[in-house]
Amino acid sequence: MLLDANRLATELEALPGWSAVGPASPGPRSGGSEATGVTREGDASGGPAARARGGGRIRQSPDAITRTVETESFPAAIALVNAVAEAAEAADHHPDIDIRWRTVTFSLSTHSAGGVTSKDIAMAAKINELTR
Numbered sequence: 176m177l178l179d180a181n182r183l184a185t186e187l188e189a190l191p192g193w194s195a196v197g198p199a200s201p202g203p204r205s206g207g208s209e210a211t212g213v214t215r216e217g218d219a220s221g222g223p224a225a226r227a228r229g230g231g232r233i234r235q236s237p238d239a240i241t242r243t244v245e246t247e248s249f250p251a252a253i254a255l256v257n258a259v260a261e262a263a264e265a266a267d268h269h270p271d272i273d274i275r276w277r278t279v280t281f282s283l284s285t286h287s288a289g290g291v292t293s294k295d296i297a298m299a300a301k302i303n304e305l306t307r
């Protein structure tokens with residue numbers, strides 16, 4: 176089940192380094208000056224119909240969560256990715272991974288659900304363990 180923006184904001188407080196990306200997050204995709212950050216105050220109960228009606232205050236569910244990790248070296252980045260790969264196989268839940276020299280970016284969403292679920296939260300927590 177998809178996590179709404181409010182629930183996700185709560186979950187992310189316990190996941191250092193991770194942030195939401197997508198319609199409910201601040202960033203390049205949110206146009207204008209309207210505050211569109213993931214907050215607990217938004218009304219996330221409106222569905223597509225409510226959004227189509229023009230409810231600008233409604234927080235949509237984020238598309239994904241992401242974390243960028245700086246490692247000590249390229250081999251350390253690859254070792255981290257290998258450890259994450261093993262955990263991902265065990266959980267049958269696989270992050271998108273971008274490796275740029277010592278910088279590794281993980282993105283998590285549940286493809287079958289079209290957004291962020293508790294599976295992504297669990298894998299993000301696992302990745303955080305592996306970076307310790």
Ligand SMILES: C[C@H](O)[C@H](O)[C@H]1CNC2=NC(N)=NC(=O)C2=N1
Pocket residue numbers: 267268269270283284285286287288
């Ligand atoms: C058949 C297999 O369980 C599915 O294709 C799994 C594999 N890994 C996955 N990983 C992610 N991130 N989302 C999924 O929906 C997903 N589905």
